[in-house]
Amino acid sequence: QALQAGAxxxxxxxxxxxxxxxxxxxxxxxxxxxxDQRRAVTSELSALVQHVAAGIWYLDTNHCIQxxxxxxxxxxxxxxxxxxxxxxxxxxxxGYEIVNAHRAALNGESTTLDFTADRHTFHIRIEPYRxxxxxxxxxxxxxxxxxxxRYLESGLTDARKIQQRLFPSMAPVIDGFDIAGYxxxxxxxxxxxxDFLTLSDGxxxxxxxxxxxxxxxxxxxxSSLRRTIRTFAAATSVPGEILEAANTVIYEDTPDEWxxxxxxxxxxxxxxxxxxxxxGHEAYLFDVDGRVTRLSANGLPLxxxxxxxxxxxxxxxLISGQLLLLTTDGIHEHHSEDGPLFGLPRVWDVVASLQQKxxxxxxxxxxxxxxxxxxxxxxxxxxxxxxxxxx
Numbered sequence: 001q002a003l004q005a006g007a008x009x010x011x012x013x014x015x016x017x018x019x020x021x022x023x024x025x026x027x028x029x030x031x032x033x034x035x036d037q038r039r040a041v042t043s044e045l046s047a048l049v050q051h052v053a054a055g056i057w058y059l060d061t062n063h064c065i066q067x068x069x070x071x072x073x074x075x076x077x078x079x080x081x082x083x084x085x086x087x088x089x090x091x092x093x094x095g096y097e098i099v100n101a102h103r104a105a106l107n108g109e110s111t112t113l114d115f116t117a118d119r120h121t122f123h124i125r126i127e128p129y130r131x132x133x134x135x136x137x138x139x140x141x142x143x144x145x146x147x148x149x150r151y152l153e154s155g156l157t158d159a160r161k162i163q164q165r166l167f168p169s170m171a172p173v174i175d176g177f178d179i180a181g182y183x184x185x186x187x188x189x190x191x192x193x194x195d196f197l198t199l200s201d202g203x204x205x206x207x208x209x210x211x212x213x214x215x216x217x218x219x220x221x222x223s224s225l226r227r228t229i230r231t232f233a234a235a236t237s238v239p240g241e242i243l244e245a246a247n248t249v250i251y252e253d254t255p256d257e258w259x260x261x262x263x264x265x266x267x268x269x270x271x272x273x274x275x276x277x278x279x280g281h282e283a284y285l286f287d288v289d290g291r292v293t294r295l296s297a298n299g300l301p302l303x304x305x306x307x308x309x310x311x312x313x314x315x316x317x318l319i320s321g322q323l324l325l326l327t328t329d330g331i332h333e334h335h336s337e338d339g340p341l342f343g344l345p346r347v348w349d350v351v352a353s354l355q356q357k358x359x360x361x362x363x364x365x366x367x368x369x370x371x372x373x374x375x376x377x378x379x380x381x382x383x384x385x386x387x388x389x390x391x
Contacts, residue, residue: 014062058129065088124143125141139301171196177205179196183383192210192327192330193210193262194384197230199237208281209260210328211258225246244262249304251308263279264277276314277310281301284386286323290352323362324387330384331384
């Protein structure tokens with residue numbers, strides 16, 4: 001009669017002893033408190049996810065749906081509020097991994113998984129649902145539609161692969177020289193750039209550049225700059241003339257707030273001489289004893305003004321044991337949130353201490369020193385360096 005009247009639990013007269021009655025009352029209170037808590041949480045979460053591609057559901061210990069919050073079809077339009085009371089496996093038959101995760105939740109385990117259906121990918125977290133006495137009353141699932149972000153991640157991965165192909169696949173192999181270059185973008189793609197090219201007179205061109213920011217826009221400017229410099233390098237071997245031509249293109253094609261610092265070195269590998277031109281950038285020439293000469297820039301960064309006079313300095317004679325270093329500021333300006341910069345003096349000290357090593361080993365040591373500085377932390381800017389050793 002009690003069940004027919006709507007009761008969910010009852011005690012027979014024969015069970016009405018003190019301990020049974022007290023235990024039953026505590027159980028009823030706990031369950032009521034758990035239900036009240038769940039309703040309160042449900043109300044708050046409903047307001048939170050109503051405009052988000054996310055969904056939350058609660059299953060009882062029989063894996064039947066007790067509530068659904070938000071917009072999360074999981075590939076099945078029937079997974080909605082009308083599903084309350086039905087087994088989860090019946091509503092989402094292809095979600096056996098999710099069902100298994102809910103089973104594990106009843107044993108106190110938490111599970112994170114990805115689930116794909118109808119061209120949508122969901123990132124799902126399944127947790128035990130406990131009351132204030134740590135009793136498991138069911139399980140909760142949370143799903144976020146990450147289709148767009150996964151698509152973006154895929155696009156970023158492809159973009160990075162494409163940009164990496166724009167960097168030299170290998171350094172030039174030239175008698176009397178040991179050469180290496182490396183770029184480490186701060187994001188999936190970056191605005192730093194280095195290249196090795198053959199100038200019109202057969203000299204080796206070494207270029208390094210740094211777009212004022214990083215990310216996709218910088219990568220586009222970097223790609224345009226690379227193409228421009230390669231085009232004009234086939235017509236002239238004078239570094240200043242090549243950079244002036246690049247300045248015109250950058251000035252005309254980019255917004256006012258964007259600019260590029262860079263340096264182009266022309267190395268006559270037969271006569272062992274160096275000529276350079278800089279646009280808001282400098283290079284460093286180490287003598288055989290590790291002393292540094294700063295080869296300062298004499299022009300404004302590319303793209304800042306229309307007529308940017310970029311002169312060419314040199315030639316500078318090169319002898320065995322010397323080393324030319326070109327870097328972007330992402331290395332020497334690397335620092336922790338509140339710490340000091342890695343700094344140019346530290347860059348010079350590291351390179352000088354490794355000067356007897358190969359060009360590749362010098363680069364490896366420099367990047368390792370910078371990235372491990374003050375315990376190591378993620379760089380905020382692209383980091384690029386080129387080493388040319390005279391052997």
